[in-house]
Amino acid sequence: MSESESEPKYKLGEEIRKEFYLDENILFVNHGSYGAVPKRVFQKRQSYQGQIERCPDIWFAWQLKALYDENIEALAEFVGADPKNIAFVLNSTTGVNTVLKNILLEPEDILLLNSHTYGACAKTVDCAVKRAGADIMSLDIILPIRSDEQLVDQLVEVCKRHAGIRLVIIDHISSPSAIVFPVEKIIRELHKLGVLVLVDGAHAPGQLDLNLEKLGADFYTGNLHKWCFAPRGSAFLWVNKKHRDSIQPLVTSHNYQQDFTLQFFFQGTMDHSSYLCTKESLQFMRDCGGMKGIKDHTESLLDWAQQMLCHALGTSILPIPPSLQAPYMRVLRLPELKGYNCTTASEETAHSVMDVIKSYSVKQEDADNLTDYLIREHNCIAAITCFSGHLWLRISGTVYNTKENYLALKDILLKMKAE
Template identity: 40%
Template sequence: MNPNAFPESRAAAVRELWSLDPAVTFLNHGSYGACPRAVLDAQQRYREQLEREPVRFFLRELGPLLDAARGALASFAGADLDDLVFVPNATVGVNTVLRSLSLRPDDELCITDHGYNACNNAAEAVAARAGARVVVAPVPFPIEAPEQVVDAVLARVGPRTRLVLVDHVTSPTGLVFPVASLIAALAERGVDVLVDGAHAPGMVPLDLRALGAAYYTGNCHKWICSPKGAAFLHVRRDKQGAVRPLSISHGANSPRTDRSRFLLEFDWTGTADPSAALCVADALRAMAALVPGGWPALQAHNRATALAARDLLCEALGCMPPSPDAMIGALATVPLPDAPSSRLCLDPLQDALLERWGIEVPVFAWPASPRRHLRISAQIYNDRPHYERLAAALAALL
């Protein structure tokens, strides 16, 4: 194995821009993200604007503010502004689409065994209510090539398949799936795709127009580093008429004609704090300013860090990298020795890494106990000594 090289570190120059605990080696940006201080300051300004005159804010100011934030996000994600709405998180986005489907008994929803547990649960619940069924496509891991993902899904798609739910970047295995190829192949079979892009915005380049998925949802609080509560749902124009928010509100019978029913319904689902979504443009600007070259350079830096860190850990653990470099973004998963564990509860090793070594990194059973994996994240504030410390901790604890 020829290990990848770590890029020149910028961690020392940027770490103080976050309010992360300096006593913790934080290698789990992927789970919940981490918001820079400057973006939190922007959020507080929006909250103060709201509370200064709530009626003026919600009735007169919120619409233009949402449009500005949506415009910045649409430009970043390669989308048309009218096709994108804010939702609290990608799980809500997935539920929104699934619950808008008109399923018949014996219809099929196809998911993969690399899917996010919460979203797979949503597919099971929606299918059960309609008398439909969920079909699981097993994708190999370790994996040798992206084409194996397409082959695995197509092998489970049949004449009753109504929708395929697939991750852009998988949560348990940290793989960048070939969603463009998959969408094109399924289009030839007349099957729509819902892409769970929870990790993708800010990690990998996005061009939602070119991608052409019927539905795409993504989080902004992870790799864009907005506050928690900011995510988006992108629905292709021909599908928007059937997609309704989980909370039906005033937009359902609004007399306005200056925007689509899709925007009217999703932009107001009830009184809430919209500051996280309004901060998306601030987060995009703040993160782009961290490295010369902006977002493309930031994504390349994080990917190079993830690859080098994965190789360092594989060498320490005596295993081969479980996926090709081409399928890695800013996450990487490596296998651990088998031990009883749970996918939904903290593994004892994860607790020990934090309590004894001050390292925050996820350890989980996948696809089922006793098989265990560890997943690292690479954000601009991480550097080589973080992963060397993890390697030393694993050598001591295992």
């Protein structure tokens, strides 16, 4: 993706917070989960919804398609895609479902995921293989990770040992650990083995420069509501040209058997207004200084926050090299907190995805309880995750975050540690 940077319209930090509807009484250090919609984008969506209600017949018959095409073009340019290969979907989970429910699996086929795969996607895989009588494997990602090659080699070795692996589902940026997987290298090596690759890029758009045609995955899905400031219910599915004719939307409607984008466009009287805000959301990013301006503000802030929190809490950062660290998220190990089990038994490689799901659910219970406690007792929105036998704190940063946010988080955690 090439982006022409423009002079920033906003000053990032405390000043730009007024451009959002965020509650002043709540501490937000978890933009990565649900994002936050700028007022101007929210109002843009409302204006489209108003147009719909003034005359639905005119909207659906004459106005919608041109607006949809404009936003597809803007999205395609942003992520480096041919507009014919990309379509809007509600979220990345929808994208993963769409691919897995279109692929014709045989009983001897194996789908490979890993211990950092998003839980909803792991369940989608389980659903897909059960329908076909196929099999599934989950690779345990071992910490510490010392290099890109370690991750690539782990995946390649498993695929070499198990010739039945048909498809690998890999995150671009993992949700629990914020690890940037070296997907370009993974795709290249797995394609040599004849293995298909589905990239779950839920966290990637807006954090990483994307050129999907060059990347060359078989399938790629990503959210726009997280780091691109779009309304929730706004994501995309990109499909490699060689697979395009075999992928249909989950809902079959009047454009059945027409071209890829048209089939996804027309699905009854669905509300397209979130998709139509793509241009406005991307313009908001440009008005913040573009990806470079946002990165300049956020990366140094999070580097400082991570080190400050580790020093104050007497804990350590996630043991990965800088090349695998997400720009706008950081992960550090939680210290022992009274009433919460911060260390559990480590995972083993699992051959049943339900083993992974059940194991994840048991270990995630304390993480969820702690997340709830922070909200209820401290008005603090933070992400607590569980993997590799430990609870971890995942902090996010974006245009409205400041040092004061993370200092306030430190005070809350120190109070809990002292109890």
